[in-house]
Amino acid sequence: MGLNTLLQILWLPFLLLLPLLLLLNKNKKPPKHYPPSPPKLPIIGNLHQFTQSGSSPHQNLWRLSKKFGPVMLLHLGRIPTLVISSAEAAKQVLKDNDLNCCSRPSSSGSRKLTYNYLDMGFAPYGEYWREIRKICVLELFSVKRVHSYRAIREEEVAKMISSISKESASNSCVDLTEKLFAVMGSIAFRVILGTSFEGSSFEHDRFHQVLHEVEIMLAGFTAADFFPSKIGYLIDRISGKQRQFERVSGELHRFFQQVIDDHLKPGRIQQEHDDIVGVLLKIVKEQTGFGAAHLGHDNIKALLVNLFLGGIDTGAITMLWAMAELAKNPRLMKKAQDEVRSVVGNKGNVSESDTEELPYLKMIVKESLRLHPPAPLILPRETMAPFKVLGYDVEPKTLVMINDWAISRDPEFWKDPEEFIPERFDGSSVDFKGQHFEFLPFGAGRRVCPGIYMATTTVELGLANLLYSFDWKLPEGMKEEDINMEETTGELALTISKKTALNLVPVKFSG
Template sequence: MALNTVLQILLLPFILLLPLLLLLRKKLINKPQKHFPPSPPKLPIIGNLHQFNQSGSSAHQNLWRLSKRYGPVMLLHLGRIPTLIISSAEAAKQVMKDNDLHCCSRPASTGSRKLTYNYIDMGFAPYGEYWREIRKICVLELFSVKRVQSYRSIREEEVEKMIKSISDESTSSSSSSSSSSSSSSSSSVDLTEKLFALMGSIIFRIVFGTSFEGSDFEHEKFHQVLHDTEIMLAGFSAADYFPSYIGNIIDRISGKHKLFDRVSGEVHRFFQQVIDDHLKPGRTQQDHEDIVDVLLKIVREQTGFGAAQLGHNNIKAVLLNLFLGGIDTGAITMLWAMAELAKKPRLMKKAQDEVRSCVGNKANVSETDIEQLQYLKMIVKETLRLHPPAPLLLPRETMSPFKVLGYDVEPNTLVLINDWAISRDPEFWKDPEEFIPERFDDSSLDFKGQNFEFLPFGAGRRICPGIYMATTTVELGLANLLYCFDWKLPEGMKEEDINMEETTGALALTISKKTALNLVPVKFSC
């Protein structure tokens, strides 16, 4: 066979493939290039984890500082997880409104999986039919205006108990102080302790039908379990950020597996005991139908929930959401509000004058009085702006590609919205670091998910459904504290001495005031 013929035979496949190669080259050339958000330099394996959670500072503050350099849309790599950080109102709007359907799911995590029986709750469940149905049940049956109003007597009774406790404690301390000639600072009360106890009592009675004092989670144990649960849901687990075989080894060595097993076991046993108590024959009926009663009734009737069958695990998963979302956030908001007012006596007096003139000669403020207290409502809004209890909204996960401020976002990206940074953006807020309730006077700005510069409850499909319950409780508690007492600083202390630092260190769902707030209550006489 001639050499030319052999060469022709050998070259024939390449000749036939040439048009295909040219076509592919043309497509590659014409294919639009992805435009990803700017990213800080990352380290091998851990990516940007070291920048996300630096010791001595909170994650939301670290991310805010990074956004000053890299912009309001920033891409970090937390181990193997691409993470989009949103730090402006316009970017938040494009995520939670324009592209809400593309990124309204939740990321998987070891802690949330164990605590929610593989995501059969409302808060951490991925987007889908189950989530839509369980949320519908919660909105209609647990958080409706009618249901929240049915618990009015509980809120008023528990607030009245707190006021009496403060009055008794301050009177007792003052008497002791006089007899022992000690400083008047001994008559101060720890408002941090009082407010967390108040929220615990309200939530326990509304949700579980039992008093906080009579539960298995009393005092230090209760707060420790609540704290550990938040760490489990929001904190670092190596299995979430590194390949599973490496992450699981790290978690075992660090004791994370044992911690998760202990905390989830304690929480599940408590919830199961609550359910068992409600199912006991001859159980004494409460004056009201608590939320466990409501959920058990739904399970028995199985109405309006598609093809899925609900059981006790579903109830326990939903109770977890109420347990976490109902206690810390309300107490933290009231605590920050009282701290800010104590630093600014003029604002404190303005708020007290309003509530006392509206309420008149009554022992306590009732919920029917609250609607008149417009300045009090401004105080609550300003507190939620300056000190959002959850500075980073619960993380989302993208399900399909979309763009934010011109940047491409890929599926399976974690999305963190820094509400703390957004609510302090000088582009929208004048003197953003200052506590100025009057900024909401004659303003249409609200926290119901339509104003993206103000997102303490989130927005879009994943907005918190308990807004009405939360604000009703906070406003009632604050109104009574302001009505019943004049608040003074302990002897020798000045307004500028009040520590306004946030808690730092381990990640948690909520961020509170770092130090306890101790104030001296002086009983107000009508």
């Protein structure tokens, strides 16, 4: 056998393998490029950094983003969590990849309340959620429906002003925090349930307390959600969380069932405009346009929880921060009062139609939402397909948190971001409807809040009447710089308010 023949035989296996090697190399996927992550601990991952005591989660995440960047991957127990802290990254998530990450994380643990209270805001993406969303947009929060509740809003705001007027006679402080949460609760009660607190079977303070517990449940952590289910469930049972969830869901179930039963009683007096429960019961009866997603009484109860969670705290918190900032800045307070008083004149109160002629008031509302977003972390989403954000790979089943608080204070978009400057919106096209990703108090994309018009209409009316009816003074011996502007810390919640109550002295405006 010649040398050439021998070499050909030796090379033959390599020649036969060459096409296979080329094929394997062609099909080889490029390595994944995941976002940077802080160091994590065994089992708990980065939970200790997210829930660091003495500070709010959105501030903790903001500080971490300064080190690890605007796209950051945390591990909350067993849940991979993408944290977004820039407008460009938010745009790529909420607009460019909205369909890939518009679901909600399903609760595997005890946080899943009886008959699933999480329908509208928290339900996973699918046919059922789309139908519920359609009802909210076309039936519950349409411009026509919002206008139909105008008299309720004006009556309740007038009651608040009357109450403050009585207290102003003694030249004493008024707890504006209490007043604002009370008026938002009264409006929500009448619009949603068709009755006032006085006419209900549920005491005012108790109802708000139960809602607050639900909010903490939805925002907070349960062991069963972030750790292996059997271990997590056992921890929740031992810690008492499971009993708390069962108690709270039971209270809400009984209360809302009584509301539904009252609406279904024969001979019930028909109101001029249907309250939201009445609208939903009509849809249940007709079942039009639902297909596979049939609506029942349990779904109504779930929607009611969503509506109360979104309809009380957010509006009260926005007005509260606005009044606190104006109290710290007497020049801005006077500018706002001069505007509203020049438009309203001697009418004695501000109507909703008047607020359309108050551009500076609208700037104040926008600036309050920018500097103090009531929900600083937009409700978490869950990814359904792989995609990229700023070049980083994101896998399915990843929790996505968007830090609106950090984005709305980004100096790249906002000059003097820590300062309260309503004039920054003068002549600006930047709005809160989900098209400007540097300003996302109501979210964006498919999950944008459907109640924007209802919320801003109520806030503008309440704030305008406070500014029109009274001159606001600080308590004796107090200076503007003494006003505490700290946020609430401690328990995780969907909304973040002012840490201390706002106490001001109202002086009745005589015109």
